[in-house]
């Protein structure tokens with residue numbers, strides 16, 4: 001990942017967060033001084049800094065750093081990109097897979113860059129719907145393709161752990177632009193991503 005370590009573990013931020021999490025533990029009725037919890041506030045602070053490191057990254061920059069001229073106009077699909085994010089309402093994880101496709105219009109990017117873009121936006125406080133659109137827009141704005149499609153399937157711990165939702169239900173969101181607004185192109189994409197490897 002092309003981030004600077006000091007961007008994530010900015011020390012004054014880590015220290016301030018550590019103090020807050022110590023108070024949180026106390027307010028929840030636990031003893032932050034007991035042995036098992038001594039280092040927990042600092043660990044949580046650092047974990048949260050990593051889980052929100054996307055604020056220090058620029059998706060457009062990542063794509064532009066590996067943008068190649070190429071005369072292909074076939075649909076390019078990156079399927080089953082692992083995704084871990086935090087819902088902005090409860091700051092609890094939601095996780096699943098993203099499927100991204102685009103039809104180039106003279107420009108392509110490295111396949112790993114698409115996965116990086118998913119990482120950049122998922123490592124922020126999010127709602128799944130906005131995450132889906134942000135990934136689509138980053139590709140649209142940098143590669144100017146003939147079409148972009150993004151589908152995200154995810155499970156939300158805020159619903160599962162609090163018993164709001166049946167344990168295994170998954171939320172699916174999608175965003176389509178350009179050629180993918182046509183029924184035939186969209187169907188082809190959806191067929192290709194739903195074909196599971198056995």
Ligand SMILES: [Zn+2]
Pocket residue numbers: 087088089090091092156158159
């Ligand atoms: Zn939530």
